[in-house]
Amino acid sequence: MYHPTVGDSPTYEVGDDEVPWLLGTQLTKQWGPLARAPDGARVLLIEAHGFARRLPYHHHKLTLVFSAMRRFRDRLTEAGYDVIYLEAETFGEALSTFFTDYPETTLVAMRSPSYGSERRFETLVEEAGGECRFVENEGFLSTRAAFDEWADGDDGFTHERFYRWMRRETGILMDDDEPVGGAWNYDEENRKVPPADWDVPPAPTFESDPVTERTAAWVSTEFDTWGRSEDFAWPVTRRQAAIALRHFLEHRLPTFGPYQDAIREDDWAMSHALLSPAVNLGLLHPLEVIEAVEEAFETRPEVGLASAEGCIRQLLGWREFVRHVYRHSMPELATANQLEATHELPDxxxxxxxxxxxxxxxxxxxxxxxxxxxxxxxxxxxxxxxxxxxxxxxxxxxxxxxxxxxxxxxxxxxxxxxxxxxxxxxxxxxxxxxxxxxxxxxxxxxxxxxxxxxxxxxxxxxxxxxxxxxxxxxxxxxxxxxxxxxxxxxxxxxxxxxxxxxxxxxxxxxxxxxxxxxx
The missing domain is CATH 1.10.579.10 (DNA Cyclobutane Dipyrimidine Photolyase, subunit A, domain 3)
Incomplete structure (x- = not known):
């Protein structure tokens, strides 16, 4: 079971009268409430459509989220789980339906990292006449309590100090108390421009499936979207996400480091991992990506330290850092404008x-x-x-x-x-x-x-x-x-x-x- 490695890992059980409630960004059996529930347990997923009408979201974004949820539903059903999959305009409507059908049930859900979501969900559950127990989000590498103790009330956060702390706490790319290679980061080696004859590593591709095709067509008719609907290129299942990870390790990681800051007009992917959508949906845990990258560095001569460290820094350092910064600076951060900029976004x-x-x-x-x-x-x-x-x-x-x-x-x-x-x-x-x-x-x-x-x-x-x-x-x-x-x-x-x-x-x-x- 994956879990945060910096701070005390959550220890709780899911009782017989409790039902794991998985949000659309928590599509996993590898950690969280479902990992603690018995095989075949009842599980709740809510596909709420109202949020998708608030903005002209990219067609691929809505296709990704809804397809991943539906494929996860089908996977759990095939594995013998009792999946309650509710489609509704709002979470409130779906929760009312659920608690009408299962009035004696207590939901167990991981906290969403989005500001105020736990309080909103608590209110919706209460209005629906039910109960929900919220637990630590295990899709990260550090707990909220561990970060808060490290910060010790100091809001003057710096990423570099945080990143070094995370490296020491996890032992990742460390040689005792010193970084492997003698330096904490290799930015100076990450700013090369590929030669004109550079062989671009291929981007991963995935076979289309009926669920994703139907979802993409439904998104086109149901929502006012932006962006292309064709050429959808993102993993929607854990198996596809694992394939994407292996593809990155084999084909792209060796040149990720030197060329990670370069841009080529005719190459949208360069050597980038392209794993952030899968990680943010819960199809991959950041720790398994980090461990795989570290192992590749240790066992394959063609994977240089600059590539391994540069990739790991994005997950162990930056992703964790912005999550905690967001917690500490909201809601002010959302409307912050210290330079008093007033212009509209250009068309x-x-x-x-x-x-x-x-x-x-x-x-x-x-x-x-x-x-x-x-x-x-x-x-x-x-x-x-x-x-x-x-x-x-x-x-x-x-x-x-x-x-x-x-x-x-x-x-x-x-x-x-x-x-x-x-x-x-x-x-x-x-x-x-x-x-x-x-x-x-x-x-x-x-x-x-x-x-x-x-x-x-x-x-x-x-x-x-x-x-x-x-x-x-x-x-x-x-x-x-x-x-x-x-x-x-x-x-x-x-x-x-x-x-x-x-x-x-x-x-x-x-x-x-x-x-x-x-x-």
Whole structure:
């Protein structure tokens, strides 16, 4: 049974009069209430449709969630479980139905990481006349209590300090009390650009099945979705997720490390694991992925430390970190906007209609599959929105709706804080750049009509113009930041040379172009 390894693992039993209630992101027999229930036990799954009408979610995202739930239902039924699978508009309606049929039953459910969900579910269960016992979410590697004790009331979290603590506590990639290889991370080795003749490792594919096909067709008719409905490419069962993990280990892990920050216009997947949708649904536990990566590093010479550590850091470090940051900073984080950004999200994020090769290419990738890798997310999509001055909750809503692996607890720290410097709970400066970074790490600029070296003029790359305008308009808030001192020395030189007025004029032109759909 998988369970958190940092902190006291949950110890509880599921009684004969109790029924495991599994949410759509907890589709597992490997941990949680169902792992503690006897074979053939009654289990509740609720397919609530109302949430899918709130936003124009990506077609693949809804297909993934509903297909995974339905395939899990069928798997449990075939294994002899008494599955109560309720389809309803709301959880409240389904719970009323359940407790009408099983009035003496107590539900047992793992807490959802989404803010306020436990309190909402408690209220709905009470209104339905039933009872529910909530237990620790075992889909993570650290418990809430362990993190809180480590943080000890200090909200000035840093990922690096947390990551080192997690490495020491778990012993993963450790040699006694020191990191294997002598360094905690290998960022400097993770920023290479693949040569033009690089053999791209294949992305995993999965045979379609009748349940997923029917679900995809139903999603098309039932909901107002965004994105392509064709070419669905995500695992919807634990078996498929295990295949995806093995595929990554064999074909992609060796080159994941050096090329994880690189972007190629014609390759949506590069060497990325593509496992986050399966992990966030409960089809894989993060620990089993980490253990498999560590074993590959220890047994296969072609898997370098930079690849293994870079992958493990995403799960052991970053995923755990943002989960706890979200807990500690909600609800304020959801509406945080410390730079007082007020602009609307450009229509190009929904339409993909822009002459900017990088922004258009990233949006097209998301539109096609509900996915873009972390550098596209941070240094293209979030970077542009921050420079544009987009109000953070708007970008957060877009990420939440359009990415197959996105949930509120995931996107809010990543988008509002890391992407847009909205709060300050852990980001020490805005994560922004000019076109120089995009040009260095991608091949977008080669085919773009904008000049990546120009700041003003009709063909100047918007990233350059917006970058200096962002620094100038946020000077009162950012100049005192010691990490930005050198940048503001450049701003001073541009001001002395009277360049800022031309930059502001060009920004006005860019906003007019965006309003007309011609950015």
């Amino acid at each position: 190009a994020y929904w339409t993909g209609e822009t002459s900017m090769a990088c922004l258009g290419g990233a949006v097209d990738d998301v539109h096609a599959r509900g996915y873009a890798h972390h550098i596209q997310r941070l240094m293209v999509l979030a970077n542009f929105a921050t420079l544009w001055g987009v109000e953070p909750s708007q970008l957060n809503e877009w990420f939440h709706a359009t990415f197959v692996d996105a949930y509120h607890w995931v996107t809010t720290p990543n988008v509002v804080e890391m992407g847009q410097y909205g709060h300050g709970i852990f980001a020490t400066k805005p994560y922004v750049s000019s076109a120089n970074y995009v040009d260095k790490m991608s091949d977008y600029c080669a085919g773009c009509p904008y000049d990546e070296d120009a700041t003003t003029g009709e063909d100047a790359c918007p990233f350059n113009t917006l970058y200096w305008d962002f620094l100038a308009r946020n000077e009162d808030d950012l100049r005192s930041n010691h990490r930005m001192a050198m940048l503001y020395s450049h701003v001073d030189r541009k001001r002395e040379a009277d360049d800022l007025e031309a930059i502001r004029d060009r920004v006005t032109e860019l906003r007019q172009l965006a309003d007309g759909g011609k950015l």
